[in-house]
Amino acid sequence: MFPVMKPSFSQRLSAMAAALCVVVARAATPTEVLAKIDPATGKASDTATEFSVTGVVSTRTVLPGGQVVAWVHAVGEAGLPVVAPVADATLLAPRNEVTLVGKLGDGPLGRAALVLKKDSVKVGMTNKSVGAAEVRPPAFFADAAALAGRWVQVTNVTFAPGKFGKDGKASVKGDGGEMKLLVSTGVADLDVPPGPVNVFGIPVKTADGWALAASRFLPSNAKALQALATKHTCFTCHNPDMKMVGPAYRDVAARYRKDPEALAKLVSQIEKGGTGKWGPAPMPALGTKVPLEDRKTLSEWVLHYRWDWLLAE
Numbered sequence: 245m246f247p248v249m250k251p252s253f254s255q256r257l258s259a260m261a262a263a264l265c266v267v268v269a270r271a272a273t274p275t276e277v278l279a280k281i282d283p284a285t286g287k288a289s290d291t292a293t294e295f296s297v298t299g300v301v302s303t304r305t306v307l308p309g310g311q312v313v314a315w316v317h318a319v320g321e322a323g324l325p326v327v328a329p330v331a332d333a334t335l336l337a338p339r340n341e342v343t344l345v346g347k348l349g350d351g352p353l354g355r356a357a358l359v360l361k362k363d364s365v366k367v368g369m370t371n372k373s374v375g376a377a378e379v380r381p382p383a384f385f386a387d388a389a390a391l392a393g394r395w396v397q398v399t400n401v402t403f404a405p406g407k408f409g410k411d412g413k414a415s416v417k418g419d420g421g422e423m424k425l426l427v428s429t430g431v432a433d434l435d436v437p438p439g440p441v442n443v444f445g446i447p448v449k450t451a452d453g454w455a456l457a458a459s460r461f462l463p464s465n466a467k468a469l470q471a472l473a474t475k476h477t478c479f480t481c482h483n484p485d486m487k488m489v490g491p492a493y494r495d496v497a498a499r500y501r502k503d504p505e506a507l508a509k510l511v512s513q514i515e516k517g518g519t520g521k522w523g524p525a526p527m528p529a530l531g532t533k534v535p536l537e538d539r540k541t542l543s544e545w546v547l548h549y550r551w552d553w554l555l556a557e
């Protein structure tokens with residue numbers, strides 16, 4: 245006969261601790277988690293640890309099949325791919341500063357990625373910068389391994405006229421060559437940009453070679469447009485990416501991204517001014533100073549930022 249042993253005080257204490265135990269995710273930078281993915285094979289060396297990661301989202305793509313992959317960066321460093329079903333990934337919008345929890349697991353592009361824990365995303369600041377983009381020509385994408393996961397820009401990109409397909413891919417021409425873009429299924433059936441654009445995004449290896457996962461299209465003559473906006477004093481109250489006295493152009497473009505009347509509304513705002521749409525601060529009427537043609541050019545430029553949102557939907 246064994247005597248019935250009463251649990252000792254220390255045994256009871258540890259049982260209580262176990263019952264109360266909440267697994268606290270380990271805080272790590274995107275770069276620290278990325279170091280656990282083998283660059284050659286794409287396999288993760290640690291699929292057990294739950295990481296809590298803070299960084300800025302640069303690019304978000306919805307893949308055919310409905311899975312989101314978003315790249316989260318420590319500013320200026322390579323991005324950690326994070327995967328989640330569309331419904332769980334709403335807050336992973338480009339330029340959001342986020343803290344999120346997940347474990348490394350299978351990614352959608354044949355490589356490991358952080359698999360997002362449902363409801364774990366917390367948003368800090370929005371409209372945060374990802375850092376400067378490395379400029380590379382299309383020829384670089386024959387083997388873009390050297391900049392995998394980095395924030396890269398390709399200038400002077402033109403599309404074959406028509407609409408984006410449903411397969412999330414686009415073949416484009418840039419300075420001196422052709423290359424492939426990975427685009428979100430959100431742009432399927434939308435008209436491609438008519439003029440040359442600079443494409444910002446993340447180089448990724450797909451089943452048929454390297455492509456740039458596109459996050460932003462801006463007109464290639466951005467310098468001339470900025471000069472025009474400076475001449476007409478727009479920058480005293482506006483910044484494309486940040487709210488100042490007036491709204492960030494990026495936020496204006498988000499509001500009107502699917503509005504067919506958007507161009508007319510913006511041209512009219514610059515002519516007549518207005519207040520109350522973005523807050524109490526008024527925008528003065530500039531119609532006597534800014535000719536119609538410049539109002540149109542500036543409005544089209546502002547609306548280009550709608551790609552920030554359309555490419556992520």
Ligand code: HEC
Nearest residue numbers: 476478481489490513518519520521522523525526527542
């Ligand atoms: C003196 C400050 C100031 C200047 C200069 C200014 N804006 Fe604005 N702008 C504002 C404010 C404030 C708002 C928000 C008005 C509101 O809430 O309705 C605004 C709103 C806008 C909007 C959003 C309109 C809408 O319908 O939602 C656009 C586009 C815009 N400005 C473009 C420009 C351009 C282009 C220029 C230069 C030609 C310019 N602004 C110059 C202060 C300014």
